[in-house]
Amino acid sequence: MAERVLILGGGFAGNAAARALGGQGLEVTLIDQRNYHLFQPLLYQVAAGDLQAEAIATPQRRLLRGSGLHFRLGRVARLDLSPRSILLDDGDVLPYDYLFIALGTVTNFFGNAAIASHALQLKGMEAAEEARSRIFSALEAASHCADPAQRRRWLHFVIAGGGPTGVEFCGALLELLHVLLPRDYPELQPEELQITLVQGGAALLPGFAAPLQAQAARKLQKLGAQLRFHTHVLGFDGQTVQCQPDPAIPAHTLVWTAGVTANPLAATLPGAKGPGGRIIVDPHLRLPGHPEVFIVGDLAYGSDGEFWPQVAPFALQSARHAALVLQSQRQGRALPPPFAYRDPGSMAVLGRFDAVCQIERWHLHWHGGSAWLLWLGLHLYRIIGTRNRLLTLLDWGTDYLRHGAAVEIIRSLPNSSDP
Structure with a gap:
């Protein structure tokens, strides 16, 4: 046997x-x-409406067709x-x-039940689709809201965590909404939109070289993000993001990428x-x-x-x-040498045609269009399956031209207890 x-x-x-x-x-x-393998590095693009979820999901049984391989749900x-x-x-x-x-x-919500209950996260397909639905539900609510204070809350999106996921999601969301608001939401003014990224440390992208961290901050600020460093999110009730030491942020949406x-x-x-x-x-x-x-x-x-x-x-x-x-x-053979991780490098996309990349073993650090092309090529290569690569290429192609592929579908309305 x-x-x-x-x-x-x-x-x-x-x-x-x-x-x-x-x-x-x-x-x-x-x-x-779950009966599918999920390409997690691009999950934030599902939340931002840049990709359809099916483009980064592959059935497990399709991947396990080799001899002696089985799948159990x-x-x-x-x-x-x-x-x-x-x-x-x-x-x-x-x-x-x-x-x-x-x-x-x-x-990791660090034991904070209020944040866990009310904040959005980007871990798993369902969570990413919920985040996208909540973001577009907020735009719909703002489009017919007569109360200026509530309208500002609907249009203020807060992201907790300045690692690669938080940075990439922030850039993608800013670029998407700057196009969609004037095109699809004539009731809203682009200048009403606010996106705040809260980071506990002194810089974005911990582990990256300082010049690349600074470039990430400059890029997000150029896109319109407000950055709060040395700041921690302490609570969220669906109406207000409590921060320490900075003042509270009136916002209906908190996206948690802090660990x-x-x-x-x-x-x-x-x-x-x-x-x-x-x-x-x-x-x-x-x-x-x-x-x-x-x-x-x-x-x-x-x-x-x-x-x-x-x-x-x-x-x-x-x-x-x-x-x-x-x-x-x-x-009964001799064991191979102990495991040693070989770091191929790190990268993060900041927006269309812009990314940061570092390969420490070659002492390389750079940003811009060439880094973005490398990011694009590597992610397409790593996506499993020709169908998924084609779906991603199609979404990206129309998205980078005019955000024509933006997935604006709201899967479900927030619960009555939600804002």
Whole structure:
């Protein structure tokens, strides 16, 4: 009987592990609560109306057509390391010989229930589509609002978090609304629109070179964003964003991009945890004391404290290394050298025809049109499937010409308890 490998999570790491193990004489089952793989780096464009969600989603079964590869739709309820099994929320118990945990992260609201209840987030397709619906619902409400104060609240969008997601979403939203307001909302004046980005640190894009951080700030300010540095969001009730130390911001919309934390199931595993609840692993990405359990992707944290970014390149590299280690263990071969992350560089798009890019191992930092073209090409290359690439190209092509592809559909109206 073939040895059984369970892979929990169908993101970049989970899919890379499955593909690396396919055709190796193993029975590999990938388990995910959704039946599609989502290209997370472009999720903010779904929220901003630049892309349709289907362009960045690929059915899992289409990706798992190799020998010995299977997909199971379900949500993991419990992990049991002894005996080796997992419990799904439908009551099914699945045994394993090897386990890959690639469950990723969830949005971190830092225990603030009010923000978690009222703010929008950009983690998952449903969340991105809800954000888009709420943004366009706010425009609709403002278009017939007679109260000047309420009208200003509807037209003020606050983004918490100045990392790549917050910066990219801010730029995309500004460019979109500057075109749509005069074209599709004659009742509204473009100068009424306000977008404020709140950042706890001294600069945008932490981890980027200082000149690129400054360029990002200049670009967003040129587009019309108000930037608040050294400021933290403390609360949000759907009417007002409470800040410290700056004054409160009257706004109906808060988009939260201020951090992530480990999937809650990570806390149930034995052993030490790193920042954000990440699981500290051995040099071969295994759970200490359990050589049959591999931690890959965003959940993994090095035992030597080396910084591993929670990005797609790390997810792919960690999954492939873990798959190689598993095969070495099975065949009694010497293990490969310890895992070492090779940083391919970092980039963030600031708007049409403008991006920042850095490749530290070559000491390269630049911005502008060439960086944007590189960003465009790499993201198109990484999107899975010809159909998805064509959909993305079509959306981008009409969008960059005149925002003609803007997805303005409101999926559902806010609940009566929402603003």
